[in-house]
Amino acid sequence: MKGTGNADLGRPRMSVMKRNEAIAGYVFMLPLLLGIVFLTYGQFVYSLIISFTDKSVFGTANFVGLQNYVKLLREDFFFWKSIKATVLYAFGSVVATQLTALAIAILLNNRNIKGKAFFRTIFYVPSIVPAVASCLLWMWMFNPDFGLFNAALKLLGLPTSKWIYAENTAVPSLVLMSAWACGAPMVIYLSGLANVSPTLLEAVDIDGGGAWTKFIHITIPMISPVLFYNTLMGIIAGFMTFTNSYVMTEGGPNNATLFVNYLIYRDAFQYNEFGYASALAWIVFIVLAICTLVIFKFFGKKVYYGGADQ
Amino acid sequence: MAQTSDVKAMKLNKKKLRFSTVILYIILIAGTLVCLVPLYWMLRSSLMSNAEIFVFPPKFFPSTWRWSNYVKTFQNFEALKYFTNTMKILVPCVIGTVLTSSMAGYALGRLQFPGKKLWFALTIGAMILPGHVVLIPLYLTYSAIGATNTYTPFYLAAWCGGGASNVFLMRQFMRTLPKDYDESAMIDGANRLQIFLRILVPLCAPIMITVAIFSFMFYWNDFQGPLIYLRSDNKFTLALGILSLRGAYASKWNYIMAASLVMVVPAVVLFAIGQRYFIEGIVLTGVKG
Structure with missing residues (x-):
């Protein structure tokens, strides 16, 4: 009797402690919890609901079924233009930004370089420039008549360009601009490169392999986690780009830079078609989700995580 | 030979x-x-x-x-007004972000409770969730409660965790601190609020500075948020103000560039001062993420 009594006493005490900890956990998490439920996932569901209606700011919303989606996919001229422009930009900016960032990181990782911290700081500065200021600056540099770029091209005797002011050069110009601000992936690559095992590199040296062999067979596999992360984040950021099309091109010329996030903004906040714009947002979300899954499927497996520190 | x-x-x-x-x-x-x-x-x-x-x-x-040119730009551009407005958003939001994200980081990184895995998974999900999907419903929600053209939408977001990536950073950092601290403090009779405030907050100073710099940069640069929520010029932030300057003086690129530089300098100065924390934060999200 006595023994069981003690055991009974022991158990509730443990669970009281656990219960206190659970309560504390929820109390400390309460702000985040409210945010996640009401400002993130709740809104996510709300967005899906709106996308099946003809919601505008004033007036009541009517349920219209799949009408918005059908109209978007079948009739909306701007939708396909926009998807094409966005995919082009996202792909271009990921390739340009990641290659630039990786190249700089590899240069800075060289043992013979002094003043690494200095160069790293300088190469990061463009990423610090606020988006609106950076857009205005590049717009001015892209100016076909009085801009820096055409002045430099003329000086070198090269043909000039209309940059963001012509249909076929607008997206490449914005891609160029995105590569200017490659600080974040560069820093991440640098830390990835610092972890590449020197013994493995020496092993290639002993086997008589050159710099290229080292890079392809040792460096790339060993930095694959950061390569994967940077690429994924770059694609998402590329798809979500907004400020450049709003400030610099207003989607033009001839819809060449009508990126989806700008189209969503225009349909919702300028044309007051919230239901329609929500359907658009959902289609983009689904496309992006499929892209992410494909990337995970094909490249996720190839990512090398050293030991247990994943 | x-x-x-x-x-x-x-x-x-x-x-x-x-x-x-x-x-x-x-x-x-x-x-x-x-x-x-x-x-x-x-x-x-x-x-x-x-x-x-x-x-x-x-x-x-x-x-x-x-x-x-700078004197003229300040006169035409009312830089001080836009700067004050930006600060009215920025200061409470940075405080809210640091406070609520560190609280959530403590819960997710150091406490055991049912449902923790689910909430953490949802936080990670929110990190990759593209923001454009929730933009419209959020606007409609704030518009329904009369909170558009006020700073409420910014305050609410900042005081409710302040962004999933900041919570993630806090949680990762909190996990690396030894559990013995909490346990010995518990034995000494401290409650969890005391442990959080007296033991963890001082130890978390580096990551808190990182999160503070990140959120400063975010609100300093933020464009789409103010563009959607703010309508009247006397509420505008610097980012919006520069665009109205451009609207008014379309070809005065000297003034537009001067105003842009006014926006660039504080960001670069803050980066120069807090560079160590800033870069460590970027690396932490990228490498551990």
């Missing part, structure tokens, strides 16, 4: 090494120019007269450095 050729090879190697190092430096200096010349172009344009700006071929140096 063999020795001399070895020495020769070594010398050759050294020369080759020097040569490649020189090339490396040339590339790095070229890169430095690519990074900085655009910013110089901003400065140079901001100091020119409007006639000088529209000259072809463009001049690399202004004939006179017209610092008076």
